Amino acid sequence: MPAVLAHAPASWRDELRATLRLALPLVGTNLLQMAIYAVDVIFIARLGPEPLAASSLSVSLSGLLMWAMSGLVGAASAIMAAELGRHRHAVREVRRTFRMGVWLSVLSGLVGMGVCMTGETIMLATGQNPRVAAMAGDFLLVLMWTMIPLVLSSHLRNTVSALGRPAVSTAIAGFAVAVNALGNYALVFGNFGLPALGLQGSAIASVITSFAMLGAYVIVIQSNRRLRRFALWGRWWRTETQRLRQMLRIGLPIAGTILAEAGLFSGAAFLMGRIGEAELAGHTIALQLAALAFQVPFGIAQATTIRVGMAYGAGDRLWITRAGNIGIVLGIGFMAFTAVLMWGFPRTVLRLYVDPAAPENALMVGFAVQYLVVAAAFQLFDGAQAVAAGALRGLQDTRIPMMIAIFSYWVPGFGLAVWLGLYTPLRGTGVWIGLAVGLVFAAALLLWRWLWRGRLRLIPA
Numbered sequence: 001m002p003a004v005l006a007h008a009p010a011s012w013r014d015e016l017r018a019t020l021r022l023a024l025p026l027v028g029t030n031l032l033q034m035a036i037y038a039v040d041v042i043f044i045a046r047l048g049p050e051p052l053a054a055s056s057l058s059v060s061l062s063g064l065l066m067w068a069m070s071g072l073v074g075a076a077s078a079i080m081a082a083e084l085g086r087h088r089h090a091v092r093e094v095r096r097t098f099r100m101g102v103w104l105s106v107l108s109g110l111v112g113m114g115v116c117m118t119g120e121t122i123m124l125a126t127g128q129n130p131r132v133a134a135m136a137g138d139f140l141l142v143l144m145w146t147m148i149p150l151v152l153s154s155h156l157r158n159t160v161s162a163l164g165r166p167a168v169s170t171a172i173a174g175f176a177v178a179v180n181a182l183g184n185y186a187l188v189f190g191n192f193g194l195p196a197l198g199l200q201g202s203a204i205a206s207v208i209t210s211f212a213m214l215g216a217y218v219i220v221i222q223s224n225r226r227l228r229r230f231a232l233w234g235r236w237w238r239t240e241t242q243r244l245r246q247m248l249r250i251g252l253p254i255a256g257t258i259l260a261e262a263g264l265f266s267g268a269a270f271l272m273g274r275i276g277e278a279e280l281a282g283h284t285i286a287l288q289l290a291a292l293a294f295q296v297p298f299g300i301a302q303a304t305t306i307r308v309g310m311a312y313g314a315g316d317r318l319w320i321t322r323a324g325n326i327g328i329v330l331g332i333g334f335m336a337f338t339a340v341l342m343w344g345f346p347r348t349v350l351r352l353y354v355d356p357a358a359p360e361n362a363l364m365v366g367f368a369v370q371y372l373v374v375a376a377a378f379q380l381f382d383g384a385q386a387v388a389a390g391a392l393r394g395l396q397d398t399r400i401p402m403m404i405a406i407f408s409y410w411v412p413g414f415g416l417a418v419w420l421g422l423y424t425p426l427r428g429t430g431v432w433i434g435l436a437v438g439l440v441f442a443a444a445l446l447l448w449r450w451l452w453r454g455r456l457r458l459i460p461a
Contacts, residue, residue: 015322019303019330025166027299029157032173034292036180036209037063040202041288041353043184049277049364051199054135056284057123057273060266062143064259065115069108069147070154071258075251076101077158078393079243081306084162085313091230094163096240098232100247101155109148116144126270129277135199142203146210153210156217162306163227172216180209253398257389260405264413264438268431271421279428282367285353286432290375290382292352293338297331297383301390304328308394315460324391324450328384335383343376371432378436381443388446395458397449404445413438 009015037059044055076097083093115122120137124130157169183205190196197204221227265287272280304327311319341349346369347356356365392401416437420430453459 009319009322012322012326015307015319016326019300019307019323019326022161022166022306023300023303023327023330025170026161026302027296028170029166029173030295030299030302031292032170032177034288034295035177036173038288038292038353039177039181039184040206041284043188044199044202045354047188047198049281050132051135052284053129053273053277053280054132054139055199055202056269056280057128057132058119058136058139058143060269061119061122062112062116062140062146064262064266065112066147066150066154067262068255068258069105069112069151071254072108072251073101073104073151073155073247074158074254074393075247075398076155077162077302078250078305078309078396079246080159080162081309081394082313082396085310094230095232095234096243097247098155098159098230099236099238100240100244101159102152102236103244104247104251105151105155106148109151112147112151113144116140116147126273128270128273132273132277139199139203142200143206145207149210149214153213153217156214156221158302159232160217160221160227161302163230165224165227166303168217168220168224172213172220175216176209176213179212180205183208250393250396250398253402254393256402257398257405260402260409261442264409264417264435267414268417268435271417271431272428275421275427275431278363279367281364283371283428283431285350285364286368286371286375288353289342289349289372290379293335293342293379294382294386296334296338297386300327300331300334301387304387304390305394308391309396310394312395312459317454317459320395320453320459323394327391328387328447328450331383331387332380335379339376339379341376342372342379346372367428370429374429374432374436378439381436381439385439385443385446388443388450391450392446392453392458395453397453397458400449401446404449405442408441408445409438412441 009018040055040059041052045052079097080094083097084090117140119140120133123133123136128136153172157172160166160168184202186192186194187197187201187205188199189201221232269280269283269287272283304323307323307327308320311323347365349372350356350365350368354361354365389401389405392398413434415434417431417434420426420433421428424430426433449456449458
């Protein structure tokens with residue numbers, strides 16, 4: 001293993017360098033992953049408000065499922081990091097964890113496909129416009145085929161990152177952006193002699209992209225000498241019951257946490273759908289920008305999980321402190337920068353997705369600007385909760401953080417969003433205020449748990 005992953009840093013500066021070397025490629029991967037979805041939005045937005053609303057609702061549901069399933073198999077990175085930190089039979093133990101992660105990826109992907117098949121029913125049950133619900137249901141019937149390859153790709157991304165090759169995932173994500181852009185260009189509007197399939201064309205492009213990304217990971221793992229020494233695909237049929245239980249014990253609460261957080265934002269999309277199509281379109285664009293900014297602290301959180309996990313496996317309390325605190329400071333620091341951009345230059349950042357000067361976008365842009373002002377206010381808390389949760393995952397502490405997330409996002413968060421959005425004149429802005437309150441509660445409670453990790457006996461004595 002590279003020294004950056006195998007040994008404790010000699011100083012805070014060394015830990016900062018090690019964290020950045022790991023985090024920067026992961027941040028790049030996350031931003032490129034967002035670019036894949038941004039390509040879809042850019043093409044679909046040109047089809048009109050109804051297709052954009054249908055795709056927004058569909059991606060809210062499928063993305064929620066995929067995000068949760070990725071969290072479930074994401075337990076593998078914390079377990080692998082601890083195994084590498086202990087230096088005990090690392091190759092064999094990593095291979096066992098990887099194998100069970102593959103199993104979980106396929107099984108959870110099948111569950112996700114089953115949910116997507118009931119997409120239109122779910123949309124109608126939440127009070128959506130029947131015409132938009134029908135479009136969303138048809139979109140999901142195609143998009144469901146991305147579930148297994150995307151969850152598997154997420155597991156492979158976590159694996160290569162934990163094994164010291166995070167730049168691999170960045171390169172593959174860049175490749176996926178190009179494939180998706182080409183697919184949308186060819187299939188949405190009918191280029192290269194292909195039929196113009198509109199919304200369905202974008203879904204087909206997503207399916208092609210997901211399989212291309214999975215194939216790229218398999219090829220790299222088989223061809224890279226350092227990764228090949230782990231023989232990750234060996235005995236893939238063999239069951240490791242104890243390791244599977246460990247992954248479920250750590251991973252299920254991570255999935256629950258993600259469902260609580262992502263469910264809040266997905267639920268906000270459904271609330272916006274009840275308020276109005278223009279509000280939903282503005283919400284979609286504003287949320288894309290907030291999610292784009294979030295990818296940086298999320299990448300830092302992923303790196304922090306690995307660094308803290310290695311320190312936890314090594315039983316080094318000082319290393320745990322350095323790794324966690326540096327990650328939290330980096331995450332909050334970046335989000336302070338994005339808060340200034342959103343608050344001071346909302347129309348400028350909106351140009352990433354739409355033309356604010358176009359008359360047909362006037363109503364949507366007006367709502368999006370209102371929501372971005374609220375988003376600027378919660379940026380610091382969003383970064384803090386993301387990295388604090390990542391640090392706690394490195395300690396394999398996931399059950400209580402899940403409870404914190406469920407409470408924070410769904411009691412003060414969603415409760416306030418429903419009341420302000422549906423029963424006061426604030427409408428869409430009220431929904432965003434609810435989102436902000438949920439993030440404030442989550443950040444405060446998760447940071448408290450991290451700071452009290454010693455007294456709570458979350459770290460070695």
